[in-house]
Amino acid sequence: MPPDDGKDAMKSCGESLVSKRCSHASGPIYKYAASFRTVCMSSNRSLVAKVASTVRILGKTHIGRGSQIHDFVTIYPRVRIGLDTEVFENAVLGRPPRGTRALARAVSPKILPTSIGDFCVISPHATIFTDVRIGDGTLIGDGASVRERARIGKDCIVGHCAAVSYNVRIGNGTKIMDGTYISGNSTVGSGVFIGMLVSTSNDNHMGTEGYSEKVVQGPTIEDDVRIGQGSCILPRIRVGQGSIIGAGAVVTKDVPPYSLAMGMPARVVRSLKEGSKSARKDRYSVPVPPNHACKVGGP
Numbered sequence: 001m002p003p004d005d006g007k008d009a010m011k012s013c014g015e016s017l018v019s020k021r022c023s024h025a026s027g028p029i030y031k032y033a034a035s036f037r038t039v040c041m042s043s044n045r046s047l048v049a050k051v052a053s054t055v056r057i058l059g060k061t062h063i064g065r066g067s068q069i070h071d072f073v074t075i076y077p078r079v080r081i082g083l084d085t086e087v088f089e090n091a092v093l094g095r096p097p098r099g100t101r102a103l104a105r106a107v108s109p110k111i112l113p114t115s116i117g118d119f120c121v122i123s124p125h126a127t128i129f130t131d132v133r134i135g136d137g138t139l140i141g142d143g144a145s146v147r148e149r150a151r152i153g154k155d156c157i158v159g160h161c162a163a164v165s166y167n168v169r170i171g172n173g174t175k176i177m178d179g180t181y182i183s184g185n186s187t188v189g190s191g192v193f194i195g196m197l198v199s200t201s202n203d204n205h206m207g208t209e210g211y212s213e214k215v216v217q218g219p220t221i222e223d224d225v226r227i228g229q230g231s232c233i234l235p236r237i238r239v240g241q242g243s244i245i246g247a248g249a250v251v252t253k254d255v256p257p258y259s260l261a262m263g264m265p266a267r268v269v270r271s272l273k274e275g276s277k278s279a280r281k282d283r284y285s286v287p288v289p290p291n292h293a294c295k296v297g298g299p
């Protein structure tokens with residue numbers, strides 16, 4: 001027998017109704033009160049979005065149809081979550097940065113819009129700062145951090161405890177594996193694979209010259225690059241399209257497109273001709289969904 005009102009439907013899934021206002025993908029923005037159990041119902045009583053009772057929603061938030069927010073998530077104001085996205089326990093969304101005088105870079109505590117696309121997964125303990133855009137189908141792993149002004153494309157993976165620092169641009173279909181650090185002001189293209197525990201850096205002066213965005217610049221990693229585990233990529237380095245960096249390399253100079261570089265310091269050991277059989281053989285398989293051409297740099 002169908003439930004006669006929304007409350008019955010929600011009891012069956014262990015929730016209680018706070019608002020009967022209906023949420024649509026492009027619908028109104030809701031102001032939820034912290035600590036309420038909230039399930040939005042559409043007019044035909046189908047579940048629209050499910051928010052666990054322990055979720056803290058600190059201001060205006062939009063949660064798209066079919067999305068689920070699990071226990072102990074904190075959502076700061078101006079966060080927009082797309083359709084069918086799942087946010088797991090203890091994740092923090094839209095957090096404004098908080099600096100101290102020890103920080104060379106000025107951070108603004110201002111809360112700006114943050115958006116998380118459709119069909120995303122935000123894993124437990126991930127922290128997404130304010131002024132971040134995450135494209136559809138992207139997975140943010142357990143304990144990962146995505147800092148303010150970061151832009152991450154569609155169908156990406158940011159692995160377990162990986163860190164995407166401030167003002168980083170990442171294209172579509174890019175995979176950043178566990179424990180990797182992408183430094184502030186870096187650019188990573190589409191279809192890139194970055195192995196575990198890779199580190200990038202953005203300041204050759206190591207803080208002695210203060211902070212200026214002109215000086216403090218991370219690497220640019222062009223489309224279809226693959227970087228082996230444990231590599232270090234130094235500030236301002238450009239890794240050319242389609243190149244491979246061997247595991248454990250220390251990349252101190254630009255790497256031309258379609259090159260295999262390895263060692264410490266990394267040296268180009270051979271060229272991978274664009275589109276050739278050998279280049280394809282050398283490539284790790286990184287499925288990039290169609291229509292996701294978001295190029296950065298390139299010759």
Ligand SMILES: CC(C)(COP(=O)(O)OP(=O)(O)OC[C@H]1O[C@@H](n2cnc3c(N)ncnc32)[C@H](O)[C@@H]1OP(=O)(O)O)[C@@H](O)C(=O)NCCC(=O)NCCS
Pocket residue numbers: 195196227228229244245246247248249262263
């Ligand atoms: C760089 C790489 C792709 C080269 O593969 P390859 O062309 O098959 O190379 P080979 O294994 O035939 O080795 C060729 C030579 O390079 C050396 N070599 C291989 N990888 C090296 C590396 N990362 N750093 C330094 N030297 C390396 C080998 O010791 C060998 O030297 P030798 O000719 O003196 O014996 C591969 O070794 C690598 O580093 N892969 C990264 C794996 C990874 O990190 N995956 C992450 C996700 S699981």
